[in-house]
Amino acid sequence: MRYSAVIIVLAGTLLCLLLGVLRDSAWYIPLVVLGPLSLLGIWDLTQTKHSICRNYPLLGRLRFLQEMIRPEIHQYYVESDLDGRPYNRDERSLIYERAKNVSGLKPFGTEMDVYGDEYEWLDHSIAPRPKQDEPFRITVGGPDCKQPYSCSVLNISAMSFGAISPNAIEALNRGAKKGNFYHCTGEGGLSSYHLKNGGDLVWQIGTGYFGCRDQNGAFDPGLFREQALTPQVKMIEIKISQGAKPGHGGVLPAAKITPEIARTRKIPMGRDCISPPGHTTFDSPRGLCEYVKQLRELSDGKPIGFKLCVGHRHEFLAICKAMLETGILPDFITVDGGEGGTGAAPNEFSDSIGTPLKMGLMFVHNALVGCGLRDKIRIAASGKVSSAFAIARNLAIGADWCNAARGFMMAVGCIQAQSCHTNRCPVGVATQDPVRQRALDVGDKGERTYHFHHNTMETLSEIVAAAGLDHPSEFRPYHIHIALSRTNVKNYQEAHPFLQSGELLNDCQHPDFKTHWDIASAESFQAQGAGAMIQAELAT
Helix, strand or coil: CCCHHHHHHHHHHHHHHHHHHHCCHHHHCCHHHHHHHHHHHHHHHHCCCCHHHHHCCCCCHHHHHHHHHHHHHHHHHHCCCCCCCCCCHHHHHHHHHHHCCCCCCCCCCCCCCCCCCCCEEECCCCCCCCCCCCCCEEEECCCCCCCCEEEECEEECCCCECCECHHHHHHHHHHHHHHCCCEECCCCCCCHHHHCCCCCEEEEECCCCCCCECCCCCECHHHHHHHHCCCCEEEEEEECCCCCCCCCCEEECHHHCCHHHHHHHCCCCCCCEEECCCCCCCCCHHHHHHHHHHHHHHCCCCCEEEEECCCCHHHHHHHHHHHHHHCCCCCEEEEECCCCCCCCCCHHHHHHCCCCHHHHHHHHHHHHHHCCCHHHCEEEEECCCCCHHHHHHHHHCCCCEEEECHHHHHHCCCCCCCCCCCCCCCCCCCCCCHHHHCCCCHHHHHHHHHHHHHHHHHHHHHHHHHCCCCCHHHCCHHHEEEEEECCEEEEHHHHCCCCCCCHHHCCCCCCCCHHHHHCCECCECCCCCCHHHHHHHHHC
């Protein structure tokens, strides 16, 4: 039985050869199929790489075929509407409907298990307010900022030129221009495609300093200033870490690097483009603050912030101490969740490293409140934001606005094929292949970007009104409830600690903060003093 397939194919090949010689040359036609199969069967018998093919020649190949089509079969025929990850069918359908400007009404009630663990809901009011027609916006810019920026409460999160296609970038920016929201460049540099349609930009500076680096890969102040003064660039974001692979750095495979990408990033052709895990311009919390000050001065006072996925708590608290000691504050902080990620990452980093958004967001919010800095620094949240409820929930627990990457990718055509790192994206979003790119029509997908944002904001307006509020900034932790189990329901205010203003400065005894605060130092990201021993004990 193990060799039945190869025996049948070899026998058929020999029979066709014999009949072709003795009877009619038409018998050679089946050899077009049988010949290659015979050679493949013989190869399977003799090769040593795949045990299953050696023991089951030809038949073993069916396993690889089934593995190849398994994701599509699973997604389209096996998963329920609520089972898929990272985005289930219901979530994807919501995005597609809003992007296509199709009614998203849902009949016959929710499919969600409303009595299941982790089910969340928002309290509505018996006296709802009139729906606001004006777009919800937030002003970003602290006391040292000379060019404050008014941003939407939903914007396009960081996706680099190189990671996604030129057509995708153009479409996203066209939608951002029409909808008056911003488009973060990602760390891949400021390309002509970002600038073409005139949408507002947040220029992200990563560990590779792409677009503002010298020949040795170090930060170049002159080159930074030249691009930072571009009128379209409204804010600058220093990327310390990202949710998909915090502490790992990034890789753009050589196969996806075109001459244009090389020019934009100021990198050589022909080899993988590596973003180092950490920055070389600063190596301490105080150094980060000085770098924020430097970029603010070089950009003539534009808002400067940084993005991170929360890791060691004492490290962020060390940054807070450095802010207090230097008096240098970022204008905003973007908190990225460990569940985020449009690019490829090692499995362990995607699955098990980095604080998820809700926990990281509440920690950063509490830290700033506890230091008396929250009213001076804005917070953005990014990490699987695709619905108006997700925005409301994030604003309730500490954010001022939200950024979305994968939601906007789906708006321009992404089907969650999860082939972003292969350069073979089937819809032209995450590829540099010119043939695949042309499938993405910039005009059509620019409209879809606009509609996804517009329709999500319309729904957010309805949610705000239903809650009896006038602006989403009025959401508080007690507005959102979460089922911790079937018999234990709490709102976020009850379920999580929320510090009082200045509490960390007054000998805070809260166990979630005290130890980390004690070992934090403005001079180093390393734990300091006797508290470092406590940290080691906590780690074990």
